[in-house]
Amino acid sequence: MRLSITHTTKYRFDEPVPYGLLELRLCPRSGPTQDVEWWDTQILAGQRQVRFTDHHRNVVELVRVEPGATETIVIATGDVVTTDTAGVIGPDQGANPPWLYERSTKLTAPGPNVRRLARSADRDVADLDVLHGLSAAVRDAIDYVPGITEVDTPADAVLEAASGVCQDHAHVFVAAARVLGFPARYVSGYLFVEGGQEEASHAWAEVSVEGLGWVGFDIANQISPDRRYVCLAVGLDYREAAPISGVRRGAGGETLEVDVSVTEQGSAQQ
Numbered sequence: 001m002r003l004s005i006t007h008t009t010k011y012r013f014d015e016p017v018p019y020g021l022l023e024l025r026l027c028p029r030s031g032p033t034q035d036v037e038w039w040d041t042q043i044l045a046g047q048r049q050v051r052f053t054d055h056h057r058n059v060v061e062l063v064r065v066e067p068g069a070t071e072t073i074v075i076a077t078g079d080v081v082t083t084d085t086a087g088v089i090g091p092d093q094g095a096n097p098p099w100l101y102e103r104s105t106k107l108t109a110p111g112p113n114v115r116r117l118a119r120s121a122d123r124d125v126a127d128l129d130v131l132h133g134l135s136a137a138v139r140d141a142i143d144y145v146p147g148i149t150e151v152d153t154p155a156d157a158v159l160e161a162a163s164g165v166c167q168d169h170a171h172v173f174v175a176a177a178r179v180l181g182f183p184a185r186y187v188s189g190y191l192f193v194e195g196g197q198e199e200a201s202h203a204w205a206e207v208s209v210e211g212l213g214w215v216g217f218d219i220a221n222q223i224s225p226d227r228r229y230v231c232l233a234v235g236l237d238y239r240e241a242a243p244i245s246g247v248r249r250g251a252g253g254e255t256l257e258v259d260v261s262v263t264e265q266g267s268a269q270q
Helices: 100-101 112-119 127-141 155-161 166-179
Strands: 002-017 021-028 034-044 048-054 060-067 069-082 087-092 184-191 200-209 215-216 229-235 245-251 254-264
Touching: 002 021, 002 184, 002 245, 021 034, 021 069, 021 229, 034 048, 048 069, 048 155, 060 069, 069 229, 087 245, 100 184, 100 215, 112 127, 112 155, 112 166, 127 166, 127 200, 166 200, 184 254, 200 229
Parallel strands: none
Antiparallel strands: 002 069, 002 254, 021 060, 021 245, 034 069, 048 060, 087 215, 184 200, 184 229, 200 215
């Protein structure tokens, strides 16, 4: 499947900004499940300072907001050909050992709610069945309700609220999988939906399974990622895989607009 993606982010500032710095993880890389045919990122009222690959093999760009700007726009666009591997990505091609992803973070700390959920998992079955069962348990415990949580809501608090979005499903699943001894990581990316009824930006999780390598789990939709998915970045949690984050100095508030479009373009060999 050939997917055409356009991801537009607009920052509007109430007052001219004397200093601002954006961190972009907006460049997908080719791998076992996707081939990036072309990709381009345009920046209006900002200048690239440096581009590098982080320890998760994400492409990172640091962008300085133009001093005095009242608006900064970032437009990422490109075509990606995807392949359905039933969610199996395989061994990591980078230098990171799987155990790196056993480490908890503030957003994935295993509080009592996470530990209780992990204890409910059936461990007398194969690892894949354990993880699919855990995915179902997370989805049952957390209703999809936007506006209840924030980007910095920890996994245990999400379970307390029993509501959240795909980011929250991924954080809780990652936290519980680590309690069970599985290396697990957060994934940000895109999802093609027929008719475009749902938001095209998405989050899911990957777990390192012995004998298979990394395997994807979309907890919100209760499937393993297929050819409709494009991985953008991975990390221990959202903060390490966020498409855009940043800091600024100056008075006044700001507004953020994000528009993501994912469409199918022609045919591609599967």
